[in-house]
Amino acid sequence: MRAGLSRWLGGYLLVRLTGRAPERFFNLCRSRGIELWGLRATPEGCEGYMTVAGLRQSREPIRKAQVKLRIRRRYGLPFFLYRNRKRKLFFAGVAACFAMLYGLSFFIWDIQVEGNRMYTEDTLVRYFGGLDIRCGMPKSLVDCQDLEDSLRTDFPEITWVSARVSGTRLLVKIKENEVLSSVPELETGPCDIVAEKDGIITEMIVRSGTPQVAVGDTVAAGDVLISGVVPITDDGGTVVAEHYVRADGDVTARTSASYRQDYSGWRTVETMTGWERRGVFLTVGGWSLRLMPPEQGESQWKTATEEHQLALTENFCLPVWWGRILAKEYSSYERMCTPEEKEEAKEQALTEFSEKLTEKGVQIEENNARIVETGSGFSVEGSAVLREPIGESRELTSSKISAVEENDRTE
Known part of the structure; x- marks a missing residue:
């Protein structure tokens, strides 16, 4: 591409070569670095392309090879300017175009x-x-x-x-940021682990503290699962002191959850009529032109626009946008939901509920839903049996800590 642009800027020629030894002429041109391309044999001789500078350098090879070189056509910028040397308005327009581009280059587009x-x-x-x-x-x-x-x-x-x-x-x-924006502070104060919701304990691992429940026990929200108060006993098993620590452990329970989602009993159906309107638009700065057939009556249309911006290079954009417009006519009406659509709504509610719990790491043991008809529509009501962590930390109150310390001093 660069070679073609260089040839066009300097000008090049279509020449016809006739004579006794054209092969010697080609060899002499090659030894002197004179560029020749597009060579082909014709009934009148041999034709090819060469630059204007190459023509000037080929006088000696022409004489030595005893050939004749005739110019058939001229191409490139120098010849274009020469042919249009009297068209002053044309060059004035070109100069104005470059001046406008230069002015636009000072703005963000x-x-x-x-x-x-x-x-x-x-x-x-x-x-x-x-x-x-x-x-x-x-x-x-x-x-x-x-x-x-x-x-x-x-x-x-x-x-x-x-x-x-x-x-x-x-x-x-x-x-x-793909990680946590801030590292949470590590809490070290004494606390209990209590039940976040009702359930039946299915698994329990205690790392620090005193367990207050066992696997199989039924607990209610707020019950202490792992106590932060650790008793100290003597050899006979008698409690001689109590210390408070930060309870730590994993408690998993079987819990239940319910959900409900309401739906309208009517559906809006859109049907394409098959009629289309196509158009184009052009925007230059703040001026816009849109060519498109007018609408017929009070019909409804869906419109899609494909937009392009004029750019001379990758990052030299201009305030010119153009594109195509496609509008499709449609009609809409309302009808009652079919039993199949209600089943689809139920399956969608089941899927959404399951996905939300799965993202939180909750295991679903059972998930059932049913459709309940209401006055103006219907609702999807569901219940699920889950297996999930229910332990949450609750700081020990100062009064409880003081009571433990007072008990230790008394003993």
Whole structure:
């Protein structure tokens, strides 16, 4: 591509070679570095392409090889300018075009965000608008360092930001935090482990503290499972002192849960009629042109737009957008839900409930649901038997700690 552009800028020629020894001419040109390409045999002789500079250097090879070289056609910028030397308005338009491009190069015409997963590009672009950073603003007013600091301050999950202006595009690359933004402080105070909800104990592992229940026991919410008070006994088994510690352990229980989700008894059905309207649009700066057949009556349409932005290079974007518009007509009406749709709603409720519990590490032993008809619709009511951790920490109160210490001193 570079060779073709260089030839076009310097000009090149289609030449016809006739004479006694064209092969010697080719060898002489090769030894002198004269470029020849596109050679082909014709009834009148041999034709090929060579540059204007190569033609000037080929006088001696022409004389030595006793051949004649005739110019058939001329290509390239020098010949184009010569043929159009009297078209002053054309060159004035070209000069005005380059002047306009030069002026547009001082503004931002596109904002691109890379590396975002937690925050959408629309959210970040709206945030940039709050900082007065938007398409059409002068590049000199963009403070990339201030933009980076603002993003790190206002979006805690963004740990790394790189903002730079390339051409007429503002490139913002971010990296979001994939781990905990802060390490929770380790609590060391004495506490009990109590039941978070009602259930039957199925598994219990105690690492520190005194167990208050056993596997198979039924507990209620708030009951102490592992006590933070540890008794100290003598050889005879008599309690001589008590100390408080931070209870630690894993307690799993069989629990029950219920859920309910209401649905409307009517469904809105949309049916495509088959009629379509196609159009195009062009936006230049703040001016917009849209060519599309008008709507017929009060029909309903779904519209999809495909948009493109004009860019001379990868990062030299211009304030010109164009694209295609496709609108499809549809009609909508309401009807009552069918038994199959109600079953689908029940299965969806079951799946959503199961997925939420699975994400939390809860095992589901049984999950049943039923459809209950209501006045204006129906509801899905379900009940499940779960196996899940139910222990949660509860700090020991100061009064209880003081009572333990007083008991130790008395003994």
